[in-house]
Amino acid sequence: MFGFVNPPSRGSVVIYRDIEGVFDYLASSQLVGKIMRIAEDETIGLGTAAEQTHRFGPIEAGSRVEVTEYERPWKINLRATGVPKKKGQRVMPPMDFTYELRSAPGGTRLTETHRQHAGIVVLPLAILSAPVISWAIRRGLRKLKAEIEDELH
Numbered sequence: 001m002f003g004f005v006n007p008p009s010r011g012s013v014v015i016y017r018d019i020e021g022v023f024d025y026l027a028s029s030q031l032v033g034k035i036m037r038i039a040e041d042e043t044i045g046l047g048t049a050a051e052q053t054h055r056f057g058p059i060e061a062g063s064r065v066e067v068t069e070y071e072r073p074w075k076i077n078l079r080a081t082g083v084p085k086k087k088g089q090r091v092m093p094p095m096d097f098t099y100e101l102r103s104a105p106g107g108t109r110l111t112e113t114h115r116q117h118a119g120i121v122v123l124p125l126a127i128l129s130a131p132v133i134s135w136a137i138r139r140g141l142r143k144l145k146a147e148i149e150d151e152l153h
Helices: 019-027 032-036 120-151
Strands: 009-015 049-056 059-071 075-083 095-104 107-116
Touching: 009 120, 019 075, 019 095, 019 107, 019 120, 107 120
Parallel strands: none
Antiparallel strands: 009 107, 049 059, 059 075, 075 095, 095 107
């Protein structure tokens, strides 16, 4: 049902800190923990998962977020999948959030990529929305860069 992967949206930033420090910050409750809404003291690694409930006005939707790849200090992948909150409810198609790190002059290049697994029906919407999502990713990365550089000074 969700075998097709729509075009990815991505952004990248250079963070002027060492790769291990950046990875540890990403893998801590500071980022992944906030996305997954898990306890601050919980260890994050391959297989860590959490279920969430979101409200959009009168609509309640559920999702499950799991760490599907964890390669220190190079990559973390989170997969969010929809979880029906009541019988017959439609759910969002799976989406991957990938954080890849590599050495860069003076620091670490962090690339964030979002890939949505969906049917061909949503392909036009995915193509049209990709630039907007990429812009939002880049904006978020600039904020994350400032947080990490401040935190790890």
